Amino acid sequence: MRIKPALIVCSKVALLLASWGVVGYALVAYTTKPAGATVHPEMMRAFQENLPVVYAHVFGAAVALIVGPLQFFTGLRARWPAFHRALGRAYLLLGVGIGGVAGLWMSTFAFGGLTARAAFATLAVMWLSSGALALRAILRGDAAAHRRWMMRNFAMTFGAVTLRLMLTGSFALKVPFDTAYPVLAWACWMPNLMVAEWLARRG
């Protein structure tokens, strides 16, 4: 099945708007209110005890969500390759590197018990390792493998968006937060990764 170019552009724009929407939430919430003021009181308590790691995660990972969608626009990549490389470094070092290590740390005290903690820790390890594999591929000059690893990596970055969309859906369906959260901690990134894998394999 061939995907129409217009549909591809629309999907990329939708990805960008949704990503920047969540970044907007994160930046406003964590610069104007005490950390965790917008989430569950138990999460806020844990955030207040771990402020440096929370801020490193929120502001680090935000870089990945700001920059990531831009990297998939073919025109930008082709016209300004040096800009693509500079954004790529920021994405991997600040976004995935700092955001991922801090995210892994935060998984140890995440809300939702062992199920949610295991989900976030798995996500963090896969996020960091797929970022490292994408970097290794491009340093070796293997652009095709780099592209595939970045698609998988961004699918996980986008988990931050799908988590919040799914949480909104679960609120609308009146599912209690502590029931929904451990399930969504897994469900927010697995479908993304499956779509990315499908797209990466079709070349």
Ligand code: HEM
């Ligand atoms: C993809 C890898 C990611 C992992 C493994 C991860 C991990 C985590 C963990 C464990 C928490 C604490 C949750 C809790 O206490 O229950 C958290 C919270 C948070 N993360 Fe991430 N995260 C990732 C991506 C992102 C991205 C890309 C952003 C973009 C801004 C982000 C923004 C936040 C924010 C704002 C919070 C605080 C909770 C809230 O206000 O919604 N995360 N993350």
